[in-house]
Amino acid sequence: MGGEVIHALRDVSLKINKGEYVAVMGPSGSGKSTLMNLIGALDVPTSGDLVVNGLNLSGQESDTLADFRNLTVGFVFQQFNLLSRTSALENVKLPLFYARHLGSINAGERARKCLQQVGLSDRMHHDPTQLSGGQQQRVAIARALVNQPSVVLADEPTGALDTKTSVEILDLFQQLNDKGITLIVVTHDPEVAEVSRRNLLFRDGRLVDDVSMARR
Amino acid sequence: MEMFKTISIALVALRLNALRSFLTMLGIIIGIASVIVMVSVSSGSKQEIERAIDRLGSNMLTIRPGTSTTGGRHGGAGSAAPLTEGDITRLKERFGFLEGVSGSLSTSAPVVFGNSNWTTGIIGIHADYIKVRQWVIEEGRNFTDREIRSGAKVALVGQDIIEHLFDGNPSVGERIRIKNVPFTVIGTLQEKGESTFGRSLDDVIFIPISTARMRVSGRSSRGVPDMVGNIYLTVDLNRDIRIAEEELVEFMRELRKLAPGAQDDFSVRNFSEFIRARNETSSTLGLLLAATAAIALVVGGIGIMNIMLVSVTERTREIGLRLAVGARRRDILMQFLVEAVTLCLIGSFFGVVIGVGAGELVQRFSEVPVLLNIPIIFIAIGSAAFVGIFFGFYPARKASLLSPIEALRYE
Numbered sequence A: 001m002g003g004e005v006i007h008a009l010r011d012v013s014l015k016i017n018k019g020e021y022v023a024v025m026g027p028s029g030s031g032k033s034t035l036m037n038l039i040g041a042l043d044v045p046t047s048g049d050l051v052v053n054g055l056n057l058s059g060q061e062s063d064t065l066a067d068f069r070n071l072t073v074g075f076v077f078q079q080f081n082l083l084s085r086t087s088a089l090e091n092v093k094l095p096l097f098y099a100r101h102l103g104s105i106n107a108g109e110r111a112r113k114c115l116q117q118v119g120l121s122d123r124m125h126h127d128p129t130q131l132s133g134g135q136q137q138r139v140a141i142a143r144a145l146v147n148q149p150s151v152v153l154a155d156e157p158t159g160a161l162d163t164k165t166s167v168e169i170l171d172l173f174q175q176l177n178d179k180g181i182t183l184i185v186v187t188h189d190p191e192v193a194e195v196s197r198r199n200l201l202f203r204d205g206r207l208v209d210d211v212s213m214a215r216r
Numbered sequence B: 001m002e003m004f005k006t007i008s009i010a011l012v013a014l015r016l017n018a019l020r021s022f023l024t025m026l027g028i029i030i031g032i033a034s035v036i037v038m039v040s041v042s043s044g045s046k047q048e049i050e051r052a053i054d055r056l057g058s059n060m061l062t063i064r065p066g067t068s069t070t071g072g073r074h075g076g077a078g079s080a081a082p083l084t085e086g087d088i089t090r091l092k093e094r095f096g097f098l099e100g101v102s103g104s105l106s107t108s109a110p111v112v113f114g115n116s117n118w119t120t121g122i123i124g125i126h127a128d129y130i131k132v133r134q135w136v137i138e139e140g141r142n143f144t145d146r147e148i149r150s151g152a153k154v155a156l157v158g159q160d161i162i163e164h165l166f167d168g169n170p171s172v173g174e175r176i177r178i179k180n181v182p183f184t185v186i187g188t189l190q191e192k193g194e195s196t197f198g199r200s201l202d203d204v205i206f207i208p209i210s211t212a213r214m215r216v217s218g219r220s221s222r223g224v225p226d227m228v229g230n231i232y233l234t235v236d237l238n239r240d241i242r243i244a245e246e247e248l249v250e251f252m253r254e255l256r257k258l259a260p261g262a263q264d265d266f267s268v269r270n271f272s273e274f275i276r277a278r279n280e281t282s283s284t285l286g287l288l289l290a291a292t293a294a295i296a297l298v299v300g301g302i303g304i305m306n307i308m309l310v311s312v313t314e315r316t317r318e319i320g321l322r323l324a325v326g327a328r329r330r331d332i333l334m335q336f337l338v339e340a341v342t343l344c345l346i347g348s349f350f351g352v353v354i355g356v357g358a359g360e361l362v363q364r365f366s367e368v369p370v371l372l373n374i375p376i377i378f379i380a381i382g383s384a385a386f387v388g389i390f391f392g393f394y395p396a397r398k399a400s401l402l403s404p405i406e407a408l409r410y411e
């Protein structure tokens, strides 16, 4: 709000391949969330090009971006962002509600399968307030998966969870990556950095380190 | 995205804030209910007026002697030269478009049948009178021209007479005495009910006008042996009654040899116009009430807009999330628009129920005529939907233009 121009991200040149599991790290304010929001088309870059799944996100119509968010990426937030007073199942069905290209699929069936995948078959009709933090995050993950996206973006998904629950969530991510989904996770947690196969380190809006590891 | 789902989302959202939704609807409920009551009442009185005009016949004109000054008729009715049989003859000759013409010489007199005795209005008429004033002969027959000319002692009786004088028994062929003159009843008149002023129209006996002049009226017929009182006439329905009225006035001035510029010493009146004019104020009032009701609806709409703005602000994060999972701007716009319209439609439903109920109560417990017409219900519901769209659009558009990332960050 001051007159000063803030470069949340600058001079970043980066290529992430299909099926990669990438951990994005760096101190607070280094631009990690900004990167995620750009990849997920929640935000648009002031300059530069960003191509995801063959689509250049710069200068696209808002409808094109909406469809991209709907079908290509799945977002997992630190604060879960579930609709309150709406059951887990309905929360998971939400992206299907806006999916125009799917034709006549059975939304309930699809959502139920995703909840099953995250181990919540027995909590489908509970409201978010009746679920633990870990369970809520799993509902959010199921929601991210329901449209079978090619990329899942998670911004500090375990930030609001305790260690034990975090481990469960990370296991879940590992399973997703094993199925071929590209995974980009922002984290402060060295454990996450360990399970991923590539670490990006940001500082002051710049990419300062890019480390790939052999598969353990 | 299907409309059905959008509506169900709206219903869920409205139910989550049930009390608030209800309070917001209240404006619409009151607006719609008052629109319906006001319009029902004003169309009720309008219908009443039209009925009164129909009863009179919308193509009927009246000619009376005396000036047309309505208030305190200066000079009095009798001071001007009376209308005569000669006038009627000349009118008939001059105007081919007259359907019926009749004099009307009325007085009041006691009537006796057996031991019964009843004082009633006695009107001396020509045969056309029945047709001109839209009476229907129930039993028996109308007067013949011969009876009119010869001053026959025959009478047509109204329903009140049958009830009070004949105790409801058949009366055709009976003999009655009017001012001690014996008359034979040759027909009865079908019931007409009350006049606009609440007086019974059926408390009447018709006799030939010549008989009335000679035997009953008595009083001022001395000077003018062929006076006819007032003249009632009907014009051909295809003829513009206002033009006919003007021609009539002109011709009457000629007949009565009035100098140019002199005031009319007779009056020609078009009763249906008269009644319409008299009720103009009441229909203006009805319009004013309807406008007030419409304002209530607009105020209700502003309430909707206000609450939708609050709702959009409160649900900014929800909007951000919906955008993040792929909602298009149009989807968000529709969601909030449908919510506003649903609010209005539910409100209008209750408004219609209450408005119709209130109309029924007014009809049952007051003298005010109420006409509930079905179209107004649909117009009310339609205008509620319009209010929803009109006042819901701005908040909905505001919601749809939020940036996903800003909306998600909103605290």
Ligand SMILES: Nc1ncnc2c1ncn2[C@@H]1O[C@H](COP(=O)(O)OP(=O)(O)OP(=O)(O)O)[C@@H](O)[C@H]1O
Pocket (backbone or CB within 6 Å): A001, A006, A007, A008, A026, A027, A028, A029, A030, A031, A032, A033, A034, A035
């Ligand atoms: N809406 C905004 N307006 C102005 N500056 C912003 C906005 N959002 C982020 N920034 C700035 O951009 C920079 C990067 O922010 P970003 O949220 O990407 O950091 P981060 O790496 O995610 O930090 P953290 O680990 O605390 O979440 C910061 O300097 C921040 O102040």
Ligand SMILES: [Mg+2]
Pocket (backbone or CB within 6 Å): A032, A033, A034, A155
């Ligand atoms: Mg961040």
